[in-house]
Amino acid sequence: MAAFTPLTYHQRAHNDLLSSFIGTASARPRRFSAARIRMSLQESAPSLAVVGVTGAVGQEFLSVLSDRDFPYRSIKMLASKRSAGKHVMFQGQDYVVQELTHDSFQGVDIALFSAGGSISKEFGPIAVRKGSIVVDNSSAFRMDENVPLVIPEVNPEEMAGIKVGKGKGALIANPNCSTIICLMAATPLHRHAKVVRMVVSTYQAASGAGAAAMEELVLQTREVLEGKPPTCNIFKQQYAFNLFSHNAPVLSNGYNEEEMKLVKETRKIWNNKDVKVTATCIRVPVMRAHAESVNLQFEEPLDEETAREILKNAPGVVVIDDRAANRFPTPLEVSNKDDVAVGRIRRDVSQDGDTGLDIFVCGDQIRKGAALNAVQIAELLL
C-alpha cells in the first residue's frame, strides 16, 4: 500500500535514513551473484525458517544469511497473521510471508526465532517436537538450565552434540545483545587473568526496542527540531536529545531486567557462579549500535599492553584505540558491522597494581547483538 502512496521529500529522507540505520538491502550493497545463489541452494543443505521475518532482527537474519552464504535447501518466511501476505526479497527471490502456526515447522531443520518471548514460549517447543533446532533470540529460554546460552566465539562447547541431520530437535538461546557485546571483549581477558568483578554502564541504541522505536526516535527528533511536541508511542518520554534509564521493568532489587540479564547471563556463559557483575543500562538517542563502559577487576595481573594484544588477536573483535588522534570506537562506526570494537584500554587508576582495566566497547545491536550471533550458532549446527 505504502509503495503506491507518493512520498513527500521528508518521508523519503526519513525512510532512506531508517533503511540506512536498519541496514536493509536497499541501503547496503548485496552481491547477489548467480554463483552465490547456486552455492547456497543445495539439496543436501538444511531447510530454514525465519520466525518474525518482518521485524528489524528478522530482516537482519536475511541479510546475514546472505552475507555469509549460509547454505539452505528451502527457507520459510514466518510472521504474525498481521504480516502474513507481505513480500520479502531474499537472494534475488520474492517470498510471501506465511502466518506462523503450529504446523509451520514440518520438515524445518533450523528455525531462527526473533518474534518476542511469548511467541518463542508457545512455538519454540512445538518446533522442537517437529525435530527443528530452534535458535531463539528472545529471553524466553536463556536461563533454562537445559538450554545452551551461546556466543560462538565464547562457549561453542555448550552446544556440542546438537547437529542438523540427527532428526532431533533442540533449543539454543541467543544471549541478550548487551551481554554478547560486553563478553566479546571481556572473555578473552577473562581467559587470561580471570575476571572477578565487572562494573558495566551501557549506552543503548533505539534498535533494541525494535524498528518502531528507531522510527519514533527519527520522528521525535524531527518534531523537536521543528519546535513541536514529540510523539511518544513506544517510549513514554522524550527520547530525542535526551536519554533515560532502560525501559525494561524494574525488579524488587532495584535493577531492571536488562541489567540483571548482564549479571545472570555472564555467569551462565562463563559457567562461573562466582563472577560479580553490576550494570546500569541507559537508553541513548543512537540508532542501532550499543556502547558499554566496562570496568574490570582481575584475579591475576594483566597489564594494558598484554590486554591490547589479547584483544587484537580475539576473533570477532577489532581494537580502535588511537590515543594521539583521540579515535576510539563509536556506535556509528560499528553499525552494520560484524566485529565488536574495543578501545580506551587502560590500567584502572583506582585499583592497585595491574589487576584492573577500563575498556569501552561498541557493537551493532541488531547484527552481533542478535542476528549475526544466531546465524553463527546455526553454522555450528551444520
Next chain:
Amino acid sequence: MAAFTPLTYHQRAHNDLLSSFIGTASARPRRFSAARIRMSLQESAPSLAVVGVTGAVGQEFLSVLSDRDFPYRSIKMLASKRSAGKHVMFQGQDYVVQELTHDSFQGVDIALFSAGGSISKEFGPIAVRKGSIVVDNSSAFRMDENVPLVIPEVNPEEMAGIKVGKGKGALIANPNCSTIICLMAATPLHRHAKVVRMVVSTYQAASGAGAAAMEELVLQTREVLEGKPPTCNIFKQQYAFNLFSHNAPVLSNGYNEEEMKLVKETRKIWNNKDVKVTATCIRVPVMRAHAESVNLQFEEPLDEETAREILKNAPGVVVIDDRAANRFPTPLEVSNKDDVAVGRIRRDVSQDGDTGLDIFVCGDQIRKGAALNAVQIAELLL
C-alpha cells in the same frame, strides 16, 4: 545584524530550540519586577564583572544572578575584542559589552570568569592584584594548592576568610561540571559511610563544549535527517545519533583530561588523597545536562533506604526514584534546573553486604555544573 535579517521558519525553529536549550531570557520567564531591581541595585552591594559574558556560561551567569536576586552596585560585561560592542540585556537594562583589558578590574569586587583557561591564566592574577575576588570557571587554577576548589554544598569551609570588603583579592576555582554533578550526590553518602572507591561513567551533553557545539549538534541532526553529510567544525566526527569518547586530550596513562579531573578534583574537594576514583567520559547527543552512572564502594555499611533518606535531605539534590513507574532522572528534566537529580538508588549486587551502591545522577551542566555553582560561591563572599 542577524536581527535585521528575516529568518526562515527553520532558522527560527533552530534558534528557538537553541535558546530553549541554552536557557536565555527569551526561553525562560524572568520576573523583572521593579522591586527586584531595587533590591539588587544597592549602594552597599559589591561591584561585579562577568568575563566571557557572551558565551553559554556567561549568559547563564546573568540568568542566575537575576534569578537569585544577587545584590550588586554595578556590573561590567566583559568579553574578547571580537564580542566588544555587542549588547546584552540584564534585569531590564541594556549593557554594551566591553573588551577585556588589564584595566578592566579597577574597582571590581567580584569577577566571574568563564572565558577559557588561557584568559583566566592571564587576567585572573591581574584582577586579584586589583583587589578583585575571582571566581574562575576554567581549569586554570583548580589544582593549585593555594586556590580553594569549592562546591558550596560540599566544602564551603575551604574559602573561609575570603570576603568582599576586606580589600584583598583572591582566586577561587569552580570545579569541573562532571565533578560538581557527581559529588553533589556522592558527598552526602561519603559523609555517612566514607567512599573508598568510585567508578564513574558519564553521559555528557554538547553544552560542555560551548554554545557552538550545541548549534553544531542541531545542525548535524538536521543534516542527517535530510540525508546530507553532517558538518563537523567543533567535533571531528558525526555527533548526531552517535556518541564518542570525550574530546579532551588523552594523557599518557590512557585517561583523557576530563576523566582525570574527576579523579583529582574529587580528592582535593574531599580533602582525601586516598579515595580511589576511575572514570570514563563519553559525549552523548544531548543538549545541556550531563548524566553519570556512579558505582560506589563504602568503608562502612550503608543500606539503600538510608542512602535514599540521606539524599532526600541533601541540599541541592532531588531524588527521582520511582521504580514502579520506571521514572528516574533524565538530562531533559534537569535542564535549566538548579538541583541535581539522583535515582536508580540500589544496593550493588556485585559487592558483599551493604557496602556498595549504584546511583544515576543528572545535572544541568551550564547551571549547577558551572554558572550556579560560581554564583553560589560569590554569595558566600558577601
